[in-house]
Amino acid sequence: MMEEPQSISRKTVLLMAITTGIIVANLNFIQPIEGLIATDFHLSKAIVGVLAMLTQMGYAVGLLLIVPLGDIFDRYHLIQFMMVLSIISLLIAFISPNAVVFAIATTLIGITSVAPQIIIPYAGFLAPAMQRGKVLGTVLSGLLTGILLSRSFSGLLGSVIDWQYIYLIAALMDLILLLVVHQAMPRDPRGHQNLSYANVIKSLPRLFTTQRRLRGSSLNGFTMFAVSNVMWSTIAFYLADQYHLGSNVAGLLGLLGIAGVLAAPYIGNLVDHRSPRLTIGLSVFFSSLAFLLFWLIGHWMIGLIIGIILLDLGTQFSQVSNQAIVQSLNRKESSRNNSIFMFSYFLGGSLGTLSATWAWSIAKWNGVCLVAVVFLVIALLGHLILKEPEKLHD
Numbered sequence: 001m002m003e004e005p006q007s008i009s010r011k012t013v014l015l016m017a018i019t020t021g022i023i024v025a026n027l028n029f030i031q032p033i034e035g036l037i038a039t040d041f042h043l044s045k046a047i048v049g050v051l052a053m054l055t056q057m058g059y060a061v062g063l064l065l066i067v068p069l070g071d072i073f074d075r076y077h078l079i080q081f082m083m084v085l086s087i088i089s090l091l092i093a094f095i096s097p098n099a100v101v102f103a104i105a106t107t108l109i110g111i112t113s114v115a116p117q118i119i120i121p122y123a124g125f126l127a128p129a130m131q132r133g134k135v136l137g138t139v140l141s142g143l144l145t146g147i148l149l150s151r152s153f154s155g156l157l158g159s160v161i162d163w164q165y166i167y168l169i170a171a172l173m174d175l176i177l178l179l180v181v182h183q184a185m186p187r188d189p190r191g192h193q194n195l196s197y198a199n200v201i202k203s204l205p206r207l208f209t210t211q212r213r214l215r216g217s218s219l220n221g222f223t224m225f226a227v228s229n230v231m232w233s234t235i236a237f238y239l240a241d242q243y244h245l246g247s248n249v250a251g252l253l254g255l256l257g258i259a260g261v262l263a264a265p266y267i268g269n270l271v272d273h274r275s276p277r278l279t280i281g282l283s284v285f286f287s288s289l290a291f292l293l294f295w296l297i298g299h300w301m302i303g304l305i306i307g308i309i310l311l312d313l314g315t316q317f318s319q320v321s322n323q324a325i326v327q328s329l330n331r332k333e334s335s336r337n338n339s340i341f342m343f344s345y346f347l348g349g350s351l352g353t354l355s356a357t358w359a360w361s362i363a364k365w366n367g368v369c370l371v372a373v374v375f376l377v378i379a380l381l382g383h384l385i386l387k388e389p390e391k392l393h394d
Helices: 010-027 031-041 045-065 067-071 075-095 099-112 115-126 129-158 164-184 197-210 212-232 235-243 247-273 276-297 301-327 331-385
Strands: none
Touching: 010 045, 010 075, 010 099, 010 115, 010 129, 010 164, 031 045, 031 099, 031 129, 045 067, 045 099, 045 197, 045 331, 067 075, 067 115, 067 197, 067 331, 075 099, 075 115, 075 164, 115 129, 115 301, 115 331, 129 164, 129 247, 129 301, 197 212, 197 331, 212 276, 212 301, 212 331, 235 247, 235 331, 247 276, 247 301, 276 301, 276 331, 301 331
């Protein structure tokens, strides 16, 4: 039986937060520069949209097939190995002579950028039980910061230099980070495990069906990230239709997500010292209140701004709480549990995007709000029926 860690230093937690933020940014560089890529490779908007989708599909593959390796291999080495592969993928994107090579590169970027989902369970493994929520909240705030800033970083650089150099700069940043991680990331006290990769992958369905808490977190993550994507996938349409504003304003509104960055460690504290059932309930409450505001007073900018802040808080309450629950399960299976949870989370986001864009084409903003209500009702039912734990530890 593995001993409970005694402590994890603030320096280590900060390094993990920065590492997750910088690596996850690789997934989002393509979004603001799709137009530039389309012009350079003489592609239609539909085709360049497929290139962006390939990154996300690659990430889904990585979540299912690579993240579980954290239960087999020494995570100190596995994280660095994935970073090396990510750097190579970014360099291929930089030198891509045509759309076919770039399509391969962007798929590989998605597959190899899953190191943050190896780091998160590693942070949970290293943290003592009474600090786990706070530690995970801090690491997740780094992840969210990377997502928020990556689009601005890419869009700004794309306006002043050739878009290919964004991938070169990202590769250089990742290389510098790799050197720091090699020196400062703590060694994995667990080391390598004598497990078969095939058996590890085959165990995923069993873990999902036999762990009620994992099913509950997966359902909540699925629905709450779907709700978030329902709004973010259609906000540009709404701004153009209601306010006659461009997508650049949608990007600026995205920076309101800083509220979630600041709140994440405090949410983790609430999970540690109060109850994950309370914080999951708050996630559903804040997101429901957000869409009530979107529907009733979204035609005023102040209503939209307050709603976005509330929605982001709801998403963060869900993400931090669920990660704390998932990482409190069997520590020998923490990477596989995270793989299942994050795949569900990602799947929900994709379905939220798809259903919201379809609803907009039929009923515009009212249709979008109705889709969110459906996901929120499912989240509430899951909260009431599956019942998250009152406490994660004694």
